[in-house]
Amino acid sequence: MTIEVRNIVKRFGDFTALDNVDLRVESGELLALLGPSGSGKTTLLRIIAGLEWPDAGSISFDGENALARGAGERHVGFVFQHYALFRHMNVFENVAFGLRVQPRAVRPNEAAITKRVNELLDLVQLGWLANRYPSQLSGGQRQRIALARALAIEPRILLLDEPFGALDAKVRKELRQWLRALHEEIHVTSIFVTHDQEEALEVANRVVVMDKGKIEQIGTPEEVYDRPQTAFVHSFIGESIVLPVEVRSGRVRLGDKVLGIETNGAASGPSQLFIRRHDVSLEAPGNGDLEGAVRRVRAFGPIQRADVALQTNGSETMIEIDAPRDRELKVGELIGLKPKRYRIFAAVK
Amino acid sequence: MSQTIPMQEFASARKSARTEPAPVRFIIIALAVTFLTVFVVLPLVIVFTSAFSRGVGAFLNALADPEAFAAIKLTLIVAAISVLLNLIFGVAAAWAISKFEFPGKTMLNTLIDLPFSVSPVISGLVFVLLFGAQGLLGAWLQANDVHIIFAIPGIVLATTFVTFPFVAREMIPLMQEQGTSEEEAALSLGASGLKTFWRVTLPNVKWGLLYGVLLCNARAMGEFGAVSVVSGHIRGETNTMPLLVEILYNEYQFVAAFAIASLLAMLALVTLVIKIVLEGRLEGHHSDH
Numbered sequence: 001m002t003i004e005v006r007n008i009v010k011r012f013g014d015f016t017a018l019d020n021v022d023l024r025v026e027s028g029e030l031l032a033l034l035g036p037s038g039s040g041k042t043t044l045l046r047i048i049a050g051l052e053w054p055d056a057g058s059i060s061f062d063g064e065n066a067l068a069r070g071a072g073e074r075h076v077g078f079v080f081q082h083y084a085l086f087r088h089m090n091v092f093e094n095v096a097f098g099l100r101v102q103p104r105a106v107r108p109n110e111a112a113i114t115k116r117v118n119e120l121l122d123l124v125q126l127g128w129l130a131n132r133y134p135s136q137l138s139g140g141q142r143q144r145i146a147l148a149r150a151l152a153i154e155p156r157i158l159l160l161d162e163p164f165g166a167l168d169a170k171v172r173k174e175l176r177q178w179l180r181a182l183h184e185e186i187h188v189t190s191i192f193v194t195h196d197q198e199e200a201l202e203v204a205n206r207v208v209v210m211d212k213g214k215i216e217q218i219g220t221p222e223e224v225y226d227r228p229q230t231a232f233v234h235s236f237i238g239e240s241i242v243l244p245v246e247v248r249s250g251r252v253r254l255g256d257k258v259l260g261i262e263t264n265g266a267a268s269g270p271s272q273l274f275i276r277r278h279d280v281s282l283e284a285p286g287n288g289d290l291e292g293a294v295r296r297v298r299a300f301g302p303i304q305r306a307d308v309a310l311q312t313n314g315s316e317t318m319i320e321i322d323a324p325r326d327r328e329l330k331v332g333e334l335i336g337l338k339p340k341r342y343r344i345f346a347a348v349k
Numbered sequence: 350m351s352q353t354i355p356m357q358e359f360a361s362a363r364k365s366a367r368t369e370p371a372p373v374r375f376i377i378i379a380l381a382v383t384f385l386t387v388f389v390v391l392p393l394v395i396v397f398t399s400a401f402s403r404g405v406g407a408f409l410n411a412l413a414d415p416e417a418f419a420a421i422k423l424t425l426i427v428a429a430i431s432v433l434l435n436l437i438f439g440v441a442a443a444w445a446i447s448k449f450e451f452p453g454k455t456m457l458n459t460l461i462d463l464p465f466s467v468s469p470v471i472s473g474l475v476f477v478l479l480f481g482a483q484g485l486l487g488a489w490l491q492a493n494d495v496h497i498i499f500a501i502p503g504i505v506l507a508t509t510f511v512t513f514p515f516v517a518r519e520m521i522p523l524m525q526e527q528g529t530s531e532e533e534a535a536l537s538l539g540a541s542g543l544k545t546f547w548r549v550t551l552p553n554v555k556w557g558l559l560y561g562v563l564l565c566n567a568r569a570m571g572e573f574g575a576v577s578v579v580s581g582h583i584r585g586e587t588n589t590m591p592l593l594v595e596i597l598y599n600e601y602q603f604v605a606a607f608a609i610a611s612l613l614a615m616l617a618l619v620t621l622v623i624k625i626v627l628e629g630r631l632e633g634h635h636s637d638h
Binding site: 050070071073074098102149150 | 540548
């Protein structure tokens with residue numbers, strides 16, 4: 001099932017939640033909508049599900065107008081952030097709900113319902129909890145039951161709203177891998193919303209980065225990490241060193257110093273230089289494009305992180321860099337820094 | 350300066366930071382118990398002893414009186430209709446207020462409390478001014494031979510008005526707390542609005558609903574002020590139990606008055622017991638999540 005979202009606009013009072021959003025989701029894809037809170041990602045998901053209606057724009061499933069159908073007629077499985085399990089029904093009845101409310105003509109008989117529910121409970125590996133009530137389950141179990149319930153109606157699309165947001169870090173990690181494996185098994189077109197970049201990059205085939213109701217970039221996890229197209233994407237995904245620079249006559253200047261790096265086609269004017277923290281190499285003083293004094297060093301795992309004070313225009317700019325453990329850094333030491341990879345974006349006004 | 354505290358002293362030391370010295374505790378408890386005895390227990394005891402002061406025979410005779418019987422019947426009918434109306438209204442209002450956004454929502458929420466803040470006599474008077482012979486619609490009603498004031502419809506109207514906050518007030522916080530995500534889940538699973546209501550919304554609020562109905566019923570049966578204004582006190586026709594109690598008392602028929610009163614008191618006691626049971630259920634329901 002492909003999903004085509006076109007020119008979607010959604011306002012809540014004065015607040016524009018979605019501002020002309022276009023998106024095409026390919027069949028069988030596992031797509032992440034990634035962005036900070038208020039970026040419009042959940043609103044977009046709810047509009048696709050039919051739980052919210054857009055003010056303008058169109059949505060089609062396999063070329064068919066989805067806005068002509070209500071939430072119940074779209075065959076969309078929706079998994080809520082806080083599970084939204086029916087608290088007065090046991091696990092079995094929760095999963096069976098979507099089957100039981102079908103019109104009589106198409107409703108499976110009791111034996112077929114039992115069989116299907118048991119299959120789904122096996123799929124989420126929680127068959128032994130069939131008689132429990134939601135309040136008796138852990139967060140991770142509830143989330144898996146919510147997923148089984150959504151899958152019961154054999155949805156054409158699976159939508160997950162911050163599926164792991166309310167879980168602790170360890171369970172979250174397990175469920176992530178589990179969801180990835182499940183998607184490979186059932187291959188239903190899936191979209192999940194998250195504000196956790198690691199989650200998006202690890203689980204999704206493609207990532208849609210959103211900010212302030214607009215899509216900033218769509219790409220594979222590698223693309224959005226390695227080749228961010230906007231300053232927002234660069235700063236939102238991964239950790240970056242950001243320096244205010246100016247591009248003038250084909251050169252990049254930091255304060256009064258001309259840096260020995262290419263402009264890579266950046267337009268003239270005030271700009272921002274983005275460098276991943278691990279994309280700087282340490283040089284002898286005077287050898288790098290940047291120079292600064294080490295102020296603080298913290299070592300953990302395979303890397304060490306250092307605060308370096310850059311001298312620019314007589315003032316200091318503090319940046320954080322990652323360096324390999326084998327290069328010993330002393331507090332107070334002067335070092336040269338050479339950006340191995342970097343990107344330049346026009347400064348945000 | 351380390352000292353060992355003698356055992357006796359240690360034992361007499363306060364066991365908890367929050368407890369008070371024994372005399373203070375005694376005074377506070379005694380105050381509460383005395384108050385309850387004077388204002389609740391004593392009146393209840395007097396109602397029952399007076400009802401049975403001439404023996405069980407007189408008590409039963411008083412209840413078997415046709416006027417008493419008519420009053421009991423009328424009270425049950427009025428309560429049944431009012432509770433049903435308020436059940437429908439209360440659920441609709443709670444549903445609207447807790448699950449939708451619409452203009453005038455705050456207004457509706459405030460208006461629901463109106464009967465609590467208005468004197469019941471005024472509530473009754475409003476209906477007299479509306480439907481009475483000299484009232485706004487009086488002429489038209491008379492021309493079409495519709496009797497509202499000094500008849501059962503008026504009593505039902507007044508009782509319904511006075512009791513309408515009970516169900517809604519009980520339901521609104523409960524439904525607000527539960528939010529809309531379960532309903533959304535049901536909708537996305539293909540359930541119609543009606544199925545969602547019957548299978549998801551209603552089961553989640555059933556104990557709260559019963560609780561509201563119970564309080565609504567107790568008040569509907571006991572209402573005096575509003576009903577007194579619209580009833581006209583026609584014996585055997587428009588006298589409810591509370592009205593009859595007053596009439597009998599004024600006529601010095603104390604046994605009969607207290608016999609009817611004891612039925613109302615019984616209703617109160619039964620309501621209290623069911624209320625405790627329902628509160629337990631509600632608590633259990635809340636602590637589930």
